[in-house]
Amino acid sequence: MQLEALAFDVFGTVVDWRGSIVREGKALTKRTGVEVDWKQFADAWRAEYRPAIDRVRHHEIPWTKLDELHRQILDQLIERFDVNGLNGQQISTFNRAWHRLTPWPDAVAGLKRLRSRYIVTTLSNGNTSLLIDMAKYAQLPWDCIFSTELCHHYKPDPEAYLMAAELLDLAPHQIMMVAAHHEDLNAAQALGFKTAFVARPLERGPNPADITIPDLPFNIVAKDFGDLADKLGA
């Protein structure tokens, strides 16, 4: 039973969330005059992501779409960063910056190669409508869009990975989880999925140090999606 499908983490693995949020923030400054350190703001927004999904994972709050979690965090950050002068429409549009994230330069071409040989799907904590909008915005050539919204279990809950196998009608070992984050891959690997680590050294901003990809216990360690396609013969 050979590899049939690749399931991709999205934020950080396929798209550059930090650069995109900073770009959207700067555009907002240009339109409205609000002055914010958008790099710090983007980092703060993302820093609150994991605590927020963990509140859902640990049943402290009921299932909540990522759009809504992003909005709750945004409302807090507007206070913390003392951002004044945005109206409701502007805040709502800025919250949807997460629907307009830009792919890493190798992502679209790599996905096209991989799609010619495998089923390529998202497996993301982004809600379905966010992932659809992002795919249209960034022309990401997915065969299908799986959001953990479909099972109301955020990654790394095992239910999220097992849902993908059930919907694809494949065994876990016929599916490769692709991510730039160890925890995501560890969770998939524990369930029998194949795993590919793709290095995204710029995910958290410019990194002037030499990037050495360590030896990792995954089936594939790749430097980008082109390298992943090479290694999978696509």
Place this chain on the structure above:
Amino acid sequence: MQLEALAFDVFGTVVDWRGSIVREGKALTKRTGVEVDWKQFADAWRAEYRPAIDRVRHHEIPWTKLDELHRQILDQLIERFDVNGLNGQQISTFNRAWHRLTPWPDAVAGLKRLRSRYIVTTLSNGNTSLLIDMAKYAQLPWDCIFSTELCHHYKPDPEAYLMAAELLDLAPHQIMMVAAHHEDLNAAQALGFKTAFVARPLERGPNPADITIPDLPFNIVAKDFGDLADKLGA
């Protein structure tokens, strides 16, 4: 709040199931020598579809993927049509003929036009893996693939349509259900969805009579997907 997304019924509306099953049957005859009236066989296979999904809808049997329902019907038809000499692999491959259905001639071009302006998704009783395989086989340019498998409620149960609205994060009136079948459209319309009827007079085989599309109480009545794109300004 304007129209944002189109949700498509698939079997009969996007793809020609009858012509495709007959073609697959004839190919099976060529490979194995089994002699069957494939037109009658295709009609019988489809005729048992509705009773099968109704057993799920009425909770007589638990949720069952359409692939499995198709297989149960196929096993019965192999007896009824006295088909002899197929091995397990051949029967299994033939069951997946439903993953390899051919689109109506206007479907792919029409979908491409509609996709440039709207979100285009399936909303089909086909299981997710069936719809993914079909999209790859037929190059159907979906933005996403919604199967009623996602909510374990076959159309025309209201849960199926409401799930699409929830996942798209849209109100029903921002979504248009597109189908060649009144019942599907009536169910969507009752929930506040917009509706488009597309005539598929050849769905059940050659029809020598003049086809007159009656005046129907749907938002759009179109003769094919090109006509639908014209009428939606796409």
